[in-house]
Amino acid sequence: MAELSYRAAVRDALREEMLRDESVILLGESITGYGGSYAVTKGLVEEFGPRRVMETPIAEAGIVGFAVGAAMGGLRPVAELMTVNFALLALDQIVNSAAKFHYMFGQQWSVPLVVRTVSGFGQLGATHSQSFEGWFASVPGLKVVMPATPTDAYGLLVSAIRDPDPVIFIEHSLLYSMRGPAPPSGEAGLVPLGRAQVVRQGQDVTVVAYSRMLFQALQAAETLEREDGISCEVIDLRTLRPLDYPTVVGSVRRTHRVVLCGEDWRTGGFGATLLAEIQDRCFDDLDGPVARVAMRDIPLPYARNLEHLLIPAAGDVVAAVRSLV
Amino acid sequence: MTASPRRLAVLSMTGRLRRGQRPSLDDAQVREGLELMLLSRLFDARATTLQRLGRWGVHSPVEGQEAAVVGACLAVDPGRDWLVPQYREFPAYIHHGMPLAGIAAFFTGHPAQGRIPDGVRMLPIQVAIAAQLPHAAGLAWGLRRQGGGAVVLAYCGDGATSEGDFHEACNLAGRMQAPVVFLVQNNGWAISTPRSLQSATPSLALRALGYGFPGVRVDGNDLLAVHQATATAVARARAGEGPTLIEADTYRYSFHNTTDNPAAYADPVELAAARRQDPIERVRRYLTQRGAWDPAREAAVRERLTATLDAAVNAAARLPPPGPDECFDDIYARPPARLLRQRAGHGAPSEA
Numbered sequence: 001m002a003e004l005s006y007r008a009a010v011r012d013a014l015r016e017e018m019l020r021d022e023s024v025i026l027l028g029e030s031i032t033g034y035g036g037s038y039a040v041t042k043g044l045v046e047e048f049g050p051r052r053v054m055e056t057p058i059a060e061a062g063i064v065g066f067a068v069g070a071a072m073g074g075l076r077p078v079a080e081l082m083t084v085n086f087a088l089l090a091l092d093q094i095v096n097s098a099a100k101f102h103y104m105f106g107q108q109w110s111v112p113l114v115v116r117t118v119s120g121f122g123q124l125g126a127t128h129s130q131s132f133e134g135w136f137a138s139v140p141g142l143k144v145v146m147p148a149t150p151t152d153a154y155g156l157l158v159s160a161i162r163d164p165d166p167v168i169f170i171e172h173s174l175l176y177s178m179r180g181p182a183p184p185s186g187e188a189g190l191v192p193l194g195r196a197q198v199v200r201q202g203q204d205v206t207v208v209a210y211s212r213m214l215f216q217a218l219q220a221a222e223t224l225e226r227e228d229g230i231s232c233e234v235i236d237l238r239t240l241r242p243l244d245y246p247t248v249v250g251s252v253r254r255t256h257r258v259v260l261c262g263e264d265w266r267t268g269g270f271g272a273t274l275l276a277e278i279q280d281r282c283f284d285d286l287d288g289p290v291a292r293v294a295m296r297d298i299p300l301p302y303a304r305n306l307e308h309l310l311i312p313a314a315g316d317v318v319a320a321v322r323s324l325v
Numbered sequence: 326m327t328a329s330p331r332r333l334a335v336l337s338m339t340g341r342l343r344r345g346q347r348p349s350l351d352d353a354q355v356r357e358g359l360e361l362m363l364l365s366r367l368f369d370a371r372a373t374t375l376q377r378l379g380r381w382g383v384h385s386p387v388e389g390q391e392a393a394v395v396g397a398c399l400a401v402d403p404g405r406d407w408l409v410p411q412y413r414e415f416p417a418y419i420h421h422g423m424p425l426a427g428i429a430a431f432f433t434g435h436p437a438q439g440r441i442p443d444g445v446r447m448l449p450i451q452v453a454i455a456a457q458l459p460h461a462a463g464l465a466w467g468l469r470r471q472g473g474g475a476v477v478l479a480y481c482g483d484g485a486t487s488e489g490d491f492h493e494a495c496n497l498a499g500r501m502q503a504p505v506v507f508l509v510q511n512n513g514w515a516i517s518t519p520r521s522l523q524s525a526t527p528s529l530a531l532r533a534l535g536y537g538f539p540g541v542r543v544d545g546n547d548l549l550a551v552h553q554a555t556a557t558a559v560a561r562a563r564a565g566e567g568p569t570l571i572e573a574d575t576y577r578y579s580f581h582n583t584t585d586n587p588a589a590y591a592d593p594v595e596l597a598a599a600r601r602q603d604p605i606e607r608v609r610r611y612l613t614q615r616g617a618w619d620p621a622r623e624a625a626v627r628e629r630l631t632a633t634l635d636a637a638v639n640a641a642a643r644l645p646p647p648g649p650d651e652c653f654d655d656i657y658a659r660p661p662a663r664l665l666r667q668r669a670g671h672g673a674p675s676e677a
Contacts, residue, residue, distance in 0.1 A: 051470065057500060062493025065459020072448060072460065073407075073467035093490075096453045097460065103655045105449040108440045110658060140656045164658035194661060242661030 007176040009150035009183065010040050010116075013157035014078060018048055021076060024161060027054040027063060028080030028116075037082040038118060038176050060089035064115060068097050071113045076161060081117040084170055085128050090115075098166040099141030110164045114157070119146075119211065119263065120173025123307060126299035131264035134273065136168045137240040143167040143193055144240040148214035150180040152238055155191030163193060172212045196244035198251065202233035205321050206251040208274065209261040210237040213293070213312065217261055220317035230325055240270055248274070249281050256287040257324045263312055266294040291320040329528040330542045332574065335549035338602060340610025342549075349553040350399065352617040358399055358548050359608045359618070362391035364630045365416040366605065368425075369579070371634055372432065376583045380642070382432050385413045389546075389578035390512050392604030394480070395420070396551025397508045397571070400559050401478045407468065408447040409461040409479040411454075413510070417480070421447050425633060429641035437651070438644055446475075455485035458494030458507065462568075465503035469565070476562040477505040478555070484515025486529050495570065499536035504562035506555060507570045510545065512577035513599075517590040533570035545573030546604040549611075575604070 004012070018024045026041060026048075032055040035042025045053040056063050060081055067077035081087045087094070094115065101109035121129035137144045143165055147153040153171065160167040183189035199214065200221055209217040214236045221232035233251050237243065252258045258278060260271040275290045293316045301307055335346040342348065350358065369388045375381035387394055390413065398408065398417035408414075408421045419425060422445040431439025441447055448464070451457035461479035468475040485491050486509060498505050509529050513520050526532065533540025541558075543550045551573050558569030576599035580587050612618035653668035654660060660668070 054501075057493070057496050059493035059497060061490055062459045062462075062497045065456065065490060065494065066463035066466070066497050069409075069448075069460030069463030069465075070467040071463075073464040075467050075470075077463075089489075092453060092456060093459065097451075097456050101449065102658065105436060105440060107437075107655050109449065143657075242663060245663065 002182040003179045004150055004182045005177055005179050006150045006153050006171070007038065007040055009154040010157055010171060011042070011044070013154045013161070014041065015044060015047070017158055017161045018044070018052060023074060024076045024078065025052045025054065025070070026078050026080065027056050027067060029056055029058050029063070029082055031055060031080055036080050038171075038173060040176075041080065060086050061093050064090040064093040065097065067113050068093060068111055071111045072101065072109055076112050078114045078116055078161060081115060083128060084117045084119050084132050085130050087115070087117050087132065094136070094142070094166070094168070095139050099139050102165065103141055111166045112164050113166045114160045114169050115166070116169045116171065118171045118173050121300055121307060121311060122173065123302060123304055125302045129300040131262070131269075131295070133170055133240055134264050134268060134270035137270055138273065141166065142241060144170070145193060145238065146170045146172070146211040146240060147238060148175065148211050148236055150178070151183040151189075152191050152236075154183040155189050156193065156238060158190055159193050167193070170211070174212055191238070194239045194242040194244055196238055196247040197236045198233060198247065199236045200232065200234040202231035202255070204231045204255055205233070205257040205259060205324060206248070206255045207232050207234045207259045207261065207317060207321065208237060208248055209234065210240065211263070213261040213263060216312065216314040217317050219314035220321065223314065223318050224321055228322065228325070230321060232321060243274070245277065245281070248278070252278060252282045253285045256285055258286070259291045259293060259317060259320045259324070261293040261312065261317055263295055265297050266292060267297050269294050288324045291324055293317050293320050330530050330540065332542045332544055333550045333554055334544040334547050335553060336547045336607050336611055338607055340607055340614055346549075348549050349556055350549060352612065352615055354399065355548065355608060355612055356617060358395045359605070359612060360626055360630065361395045361416040361420055362548075362605045362608065363623075363626060364419065364634070365391050365394070367627070367630055367634055368415055371638065373583060375638070380433060382434065383582050383584055384432070385582040386579045387413055387415050389599060389604070390510055390575045391416065392548040392608070393508070393510045393545035393551055393573035393575045396548045397478060397480070397506075397555040397573070399552050400555035401476060403446065405473065405475045406446065406559070407464055407475065407477045409457050409464065409477055410447065410450050411457055411480050411482065411485070412450045412452050413482070414480050418447060421445060423447060425637040426640050429637040430644060433641045433644070435641065435644045435647060437647065438641075455481055455488035455490035455494070457481070458485070458490050459497065461505050461507070462494045462498040462501065462503045465498065465505035465562075466501045469502075469504050474563045475504070476559050477503075478508060478559070479505055480508050480510060482515065483509060483511040483513070483520050483523055483529060484518065485509070486532065487523055495532070495536040495568070498568040499538050502565065502567040504565070505568045506558040506562060507568060508555065509570065509572045511572050511574050514577050514581065516581040516585060517587070528572060530570055530572040536568075536570075538568045538570065540570040540572065542572045542574065545575030546602045546607065548604060548608050576602070
């Protein structure tokens with residue numbers, strides 16, 4: 001089977017949508033000469049020209065606001081923010097403009113905008129190693145997507161670009177070079193927003209993950225099967241908002257145990273929202289507390305050994321599952 | 326320090342053309358402007374009264390700034406140009422094609438009936454300070470890609486120029502040669518912060534220099550000066566020469582909005598001086614001297630405008646209040662399942 005990288009899958013989705021739809025444009029910092037901070041857009045300016053692949057000044061709020069205006073005027077902009085840490089500079093435009101126009105003004109305004117950005121770490125320091133998906137996923141009007149595999153990165157980005165609402169599309173820096181099966185070409189490769197996927201079926205514990213944590217969860221599931229004989233059902237959320245509650249709730253009602261995995265902070269992280277929902281809907285089905293794997297409530301240190309110690313990983317998932325069974 | 330740019334002025338307070346100046350609008354156009362300004366002042370009074378009665382949302386009056394708003398909007402073509410407002414440009418919305426009934430519906434809590442009609446080239450009001458400016462730049466840039474020479478007129482206030490969004494929008498617009506005119510209404514106040522505490526620059530127009538496009542300063546209480554400067558900027562933008570920043574010096578007569586009490590901070594002497602520069606009275610004198618206006622005509626115009634205002638306000642009052650379902654329907658183009666569940670139970674947590 002043909003394979004491709006997560007990076008190439010994102011690039012393919014951008015390129016194919018640009019070929020299909022003239023109104024799709026890209027804008028962001030260093031996206032032409034350098035191909036963006038993770039070289040995702042490399043080669044696209046050569047193919048589509050600087051009017052469709054726009055190098056912008058360093059101005060995150062300006063980039064998103066500019067894209068909101070362009071979207072309201074009929075274009076389908078895909079704005080790249082180098083990392084999700086820099087998206088903080090654009091929060092007002094994302095939350096108070098992009099997410100609000102459709103609601104506040106009688107359904108009149110669609111903002112078909114995709115903000116592509118990146119979570120991750122790797123000795124980048126405390127200000128460049130954060131995960132804010134929980135913040136974005138708390139905002140009505142936004143959709144939040146976090147693909148884990150090349151197939152989903154492709155299929156979800158195509159869906160995000162075609163979606164009439166603003167989508168925050170968060171890639172993961174440590175996944176870019178990961179390779180996986182190439183998605184089916186054309187419409188068959190589309191992955192709808194708002195649908196989770198059961199990536200591994202199991203009976204004993206439900207493990208909910210997304211983005212990089214999917215692979216930590218799968219690795220943990222292998223270990224638990226081998227060493228403990230515990231059967232984990234692993235769910236990849238793929239979209240955090242709107243969230244596929246039926247898939248999660250259905251699984252928890254079968255396994256009666258659940259571990260929620262994320263890289264964001266334990267306090268106020270996305271898992272906290274999901275936990276509240278599960279206790280609300282599955283309280284009588286649960287055989288134990290809802291367990292979480294999350295970042296401790298500290299900024300990520302720069303020192304390699306400490307970073308390695310703190311980043312949620314497969315071992316943490318194994319420990320969380322064992323605590324329940 | 327760079328000297329403040331010369332302030333363009335066309336009409337004296339006595340309504341006479343200043344030496345060497347010619348009007349950029351004919352008498353019929355100036356009359357249209359005056360009628361919009363009169364409507365605006367009637368609207369401010371009505372909206373404020375209704376707000377005090379609990380029948381209108383928060384209102385931000387234009388009073389005192391009518392020439393700055395109207396002079397600019399008369400320089401764009403509603404048939405092809407776009408208006409990007411903040412929230413204090415009521416007569417510009419009307420001129421650009423927004424029906425008065427829709428405005429009354431919106432501010433009395435009927436978003437569906439208050440929507441901007443299809444074909445009216447206007448973005449919705451923006452109350453997040455300066456947030457509309459990047460939108461204006463992006464919209465203008467998109468219009469330029471389409472060809473056709475459309476221009477965007479974007480309004481903001483003096484306070485907005487201190488925001489990061491102002492800087493990023495101006496820099497992007499200059500860099501992209503976006504066909505946009507940034508009209509800064511320098512009304513002296515950002516709620517209770519005076520212009521003098523907003524920035525050390527002697528003129529906000531000077532900022533344009535740093536973005537690579539012209540900045541001009543006008544007497545914002547002079548309808549013809551504001552129009553002339555905006556018309557020049559619009560022609561420039563249409564020709565593909567990029568943005569212009571216009572600082573229109575004016576004065577806010579009244580409160581920032583109906584939640585504010587300027588008696589706590591405004592200087593009555595300064596306000597009285599500003600009122601002697603009234604933008605409406607100046608145009609009234611100008612047209613009267615040209616034989617194009619008289620008290621009888623004004624009385625008839627006021628009667629007609631009042632009737633229009635009555636009709637719009639009364640129509641809005643008859644609209645049924647929006648139902649709670651509307652809260653859930655408009656968040657996304659298609660409501661996700663969770664919102665449909667919340668709508669069904671109107672948000673009871675166990676149903677969510």
